[in-house]
Amino acid sequence: MNIYENITQELRQAGSPDKAAHLSRFFKTGKGEYGEGDRFIGVTVPRQRNIAQKYTDADFSVLEKLIRSPWHEERLTALLILVYKFHKCKTEEGRKTYVDFYISHTEYINNWDLVDLSCYKLLGEWFMGKDRSLLYEWAKSEHLWQQRIAMVTCMHFVRQGDFKDCLAIADLLLQHPHDLIQKAVGWLLRETGKKDEKTLVDFLASRYSKMPRTMLRYAIERFPEETRKKYLIKK
Structure with a gap:
């Protein structure tokens, strides 16, 4: 399997239907609510962090697929990887590529946790x-x-x-x-x-x-x- 398939498989293995149902309510996914239509696998944030840290070598093609996913946890994992990659990068030019990716994908950063767990750690520092x-x-x-x-x-x-x-x-x-x-x-x-x-x-x-x-x-x-x-x- 490639990196993208590994990440999505690990997220699904870590998911819980009960947790997914709870998160769907918590993040207001009903009709007319701010998270309308968002879908959850049911993975805790600490587990997503573990998975993200494991795949910090994921390239932009992988992040592109994840950030565009209808699944909330896949989008968050993409953002966590992006933040890790940004902090590991030692060059201004390299860091700018991660900032540019973030800025050009804000339409997918579409719930408050996705914002709060990523923006100030990346854009704020930049x-x-x-x-x-x-x-x-x-x-x-x-x-x-x-x-x-x-x-x-x-x-x-x-x-x-x-x-x-x-x-x-x-x-x-x-x-x-x-x-x-x-x-x-x-x-x-x-x-x-x-x-x-x-x-x-x-x-x-x-x-x-x-x-x-x-x-x-x-x-x-x-x-x-x-x-x-x-x-x-x-x-």
Whole structure:
């Protein structure tokens, strides 16, 4: 068997019908839901990581087949392999090929775990010291998952103490109607507060009253209970 067949076979051997049914509900695959039509094999993320690490020599032709798969776990495994390959690569030119692949396949990075387990580990690291205008384009787009990628990619910047783009993109998405974006923005604001509470407090000062309640709750989650109550009561 070739590498692609080995990967798909191992995923199926690791799958569970009960787990697949649970994941289908958890990731909202019903008609009209954000994950409509997605299909699951029923493989845990740790097992997918093990499989991905085993096949880091998979080339782009294999990743292309996996990322386009209707099966969620095959797409996630492709992304995990891509991240591993990116981090193993020592040249700027080589790393760029993995970044370009990611950017050109965002239509298949179409659920929140696919975004959150890959974007900041790859794009976030890549964009350190580089032009980040693409993230703003995505934040302003009508594409839910590109918007989430734009926000969550900022995790890498925030962990380096670089808050500028996180706050600017949060501003662009401040009144987004979808809870998956509201949660992402709140999450990244909370991460900012973990690094520098004053930066978060200053950001919230003129904005908290305009924020969706879900976003605000996520952003202030680490504040003392009395402080949280003040924000929520005043809203």
